[in-house]
Amino acid sequence: MEEIDRLIEKSLEGEKLATARLISMVERGDERASYILRKVYPHSxxxxxxxxxxxxxxxxxxxxxxxxxxxxxxxxxxxxxxxxxxxxxxxxxxxxxxxxxxxxxxxxxxxxxxxxxxxxxxxxxxxxxxxxxxxxxxxxxxxxxxxxxxxxxxxxxxxxxxxxxxxxxxxxxxxxxxxxxxxxxxxxxxxxxxxxxxxxxxxxxxxxxxxxxxxxxxxxxxxxxxxxxxxxxxxxxxxxxxxxxxxxxxxDCRLETRRKAQLKNELRQLIEAQFSEVIWRNIINNSKLEELVEDVWEQKIDPQTIARKIVREQLRDTFENNTVG
Ligand SMILES: Nc1nc2c(ncn2[C@@H]2O[C@H](COP(=O)(O)OP(=O)(O)OP(=O)(O)O)[C@@H](O)[C@H]2O)c(=O)[nH]1
Ligand SMILES: [Mg+2]
Known part of the structure; x- marks a missing residue:
């Protein structure tokens, strides 16, 4: 068994030290964070x-x-x-x-x-x-x-x-x-x-x-x-x-209603975060934004149109290259 799985198992059994270590990993954005969260979620x-x-x-x-x-x-x-x-x-x-x-x-x-x-x-x-x-x-x-x-x-x-x-x-x-x-x-x-x-x-x-x-x-x-x-x-x-x-x-299912409303918000935020990560990944890497500013400045194109174009291109590239994580 992998070390991380052992840690998760111990935490699920209630061991404090293992729990503390998992929380630390999530806190510092460790690469195993999403794995941990996926494994513990069904138990929460x-x-x-x-x-x-x-x-x-x-x-x-x-x-x-x-x-x-x-x-x-x-x-x-x-x-x-x-x-x-x-x-x-x-x-x-x-x-x-x-x-x-x-x-x-x-x-x-x-x-x-x-x-x-x-x-x-x-x-x-x-x-x-x-x-x-x-x-x-x-x-x-x-x-x-x-x-x-x-x-x-x-x-x-x-x-x-x-x-x-x-x-x-x-x-x-x-x-x-x-x-x-x-x-x-x-x-x-x-x-x-x-x-x-x-x-x-x-x-x-x-x-x-x-x-x-x-x-x-x-x-x-x-x-x-x-x-x-x-x-x-x-x-x-x-x-x-x-x-x-x-x-x-x-x-009257009030707890369920409250928690579902919270989940809806959480999902919205997570989707937005992932979405903007996908959108910005290439643009930032290519420092493309400056070029676009020049185009807009010279009135070759208006801001609305360029924004739409960028999103469309970026999403197409992402799905064609299958780079969605
Ligand atoms: N007189 C009085 N003092 C209190 C009472 N409860 C807490 N204190 C004092 O208020 C001070 C602040 O208490 P904390 O419990 O640290 O307050 P807190 O709201 O957690 O503070 P932060 O986390 O820094 O925002 C401490 O000196 C406590 O002893 C109370 O019921 N009466
Ligand atoms: Mg306090």
Missing amino acids: GKAYYIGVTGPPGAGKSTLVDRLVKLFCVNDYSVGVIGVDPCSPFTGGALLGDRVRMNIKHKEWDVFFRSMSAGRVMGGLAKTTKEASRILDASGRKIIIIETVGVGQSELDIAQATDTVLVVLVPESGDSVQVMKAGLMEIADVFVVNKADRPGAENIALSIQGMLDRSLRKREWKPPIFLTSASLNKGLDQLYDGVWSHYRHLHH
Whole structure:
């Protein structure tokens, strides 16, 4: 048996080290990555995916840490992926998180992994999804993905998980800001953390007000929990709240609908990525683009026509030479 097959087999049996090695390969864009993903895919899809997002420093990691413990106490195997959308230079904090969590959970069988933009080849969202599938196939029943809610990352987390926890703090400011961040739309469960500080009730009320005023018809009304992760307060209620969303998803094929919508998006992105790779392969190699610019500049041809022509030629060449990978 090939070494890679042995590694895959061990990971599927739940061995942590093998799983970690597979994830590393996928992360750095190893040539065996697509083989690995093809082999593990049929074994994935059994885990419950939970996303945790919110502003920097809201207490997400502390909260995840507490939730992990509750899942472990209840005999669930857990995998955690911490996503750092920032550059490798600011990635130090996350590594700190991971180490801290690892120490706390020495007694539990938890798989922790951090992903940072600086290390990952081929897109953080894509790699996070791939890594979580490997974890899923390795038998982790609960997969938690933590990401800082800045910009695109919170939308990505909604694309990759079954239940999204949006963590806010009393300082999160007025509700308008919450809405601007796009967090309102993706939240399945709201958490007002650091409830030991003043203003927690107020922010909970303004979230509630916004939910009530929201025009969108919702099958699920996102509950709001007040927690104090560092003081271990409100965690049991939150834990139950997460499971109630899980139960909601298991009625009327909602989970299936959600995951299929995610798959549709994923496929669209992958097809687009492959398509543009095929299109650009030769054009970039031949530095043909400059020549085309000259033609357009001299008004020999218009941009629309040339773009269409290029795509047509490129696709024809690709299929005739049978170079589609
Ligand atoms: N007062 C108070 N502090 C808290 C609470 N939860 C977490 N903290 C503190 O807030 C700080 C940030 O906590 P983290 O868990 O690292 O926050 P985070 O959201 O994961 O941070 P990033 O991943 O860097 O965005 C730490 O010093 C925690 O001890 C809480 O409920 N109350
Ligand atoms: Mg964190």
